[in-house]
Amino acid sequence: MAFFVKAYPKFVHRNNYFHIKIIRVNPDNSQIEIFPELIPIGYVQKTIGFTGQLLIQCDTALLNKDKYPKFLWFLQYGKPVPFKVAKLQAEANNKFKLNIEDLTSGEEASSFKNLTCFVEAKICDEYFAAVETYDYLLGYTVIDNHAGILGKVEDVLENDNGHDNLVVLKDSQEIMIPFVDAIVTDINESEQKIQVELPEGLLDLYLK
Numbered sequence: 001m002a003f004f005v006k007a008y009p010k011f012v013h014r015n016n017y018f019h020i021k022i023i024r025v026n027p028d029n030s031q032i033e034i035f036p037e038l039i040p041i042g043y044v045q046k047t048i049g050f051t052g053q054l055l056i057q058c059d060t061a062l063l064n065k066d067k068y069p070k071f072l073w074f075l076q077y078g079k080p081v082p083f084k085v086a087k088l089q090a091e092a093n094n095k096f097k098l099n100i101e102d103l104t105s106g107e108e109a110s111s112f113k114n115l116t117c118f119v120e121a122k123i124c125d126e127y128f129a130a131v132e133t134y135d136y137l138l139g140y141t142v143i144d145n146h147a148g149i150l151g152k153v154e155d156v157l158e159n160d161n162g163h164d165n166l167v168v169l170k171d172s173q174e175i176m177i178p179f180v181d182a183i184v185t186d187i188n189e190s191e192q193k194i195q196v197e198l199p200e201g202l203l204d205l206y207l208k
Helices: 106-112 121-127 202-207
Strands: 002-009 018-025 031-033 038-048 053-058 071-076 079-090 095-100 116-120 141-144 148-157 165-170 173-178 184-188 193-196
Touching: 038 106, 038 121, 053 106, 116 121, 148 173, 173 202
Parallel strands: 141 193
Antiparallel strands: 002 018, 018 031, 018 038, 038 053, 038 116, 053 095, 071 079, 071 116, 079 095, 141 148, 148 165, 165 173, 184 193
16 A cells, blocks of 8 residues: 655746645555645745744735634645644735634744645635635647747746746647747647747757
């Protein structure tokens, strides 16, 4: 019997966000999901004071400041662990202060710093606003006005301090295409095609 993690890219505010599932593989190769599907909503930015309180930087807004899930999850030693919420207090800029039951000291809370915070996928929409994603672009065919078909979108990398990038696989080589209006001239959702006008020399940087 084996266990493994399935991660599904989400491409939200922080790079490499993902849905996560923990799967058990039985001897007959059948698979059983042993934890609920989880969606990341933010991360622990820092601890507050000496009482075990955590400050969560959230990637989306809490829909109702007086309504929050009973449990939030954190990855510990590679596995998701649920923690019962004792108190959640919404702050400005999509942050909230979190008190977890039985987490009562700053020393204990320090082990949570920078950990990603998850909520169960099936209840996420009850408490948190939808997160804008680029999921729908995965697998789209990218076509340059001059070079023709370049390949399919393998990934979308977000950059908080600059433009986002499409990652396209051409001839087993990854090409980074700036996701800006000057280059991406059209997105046809019905045909799943992205039309681009690449700057002169961009392809040469990757295909030499």
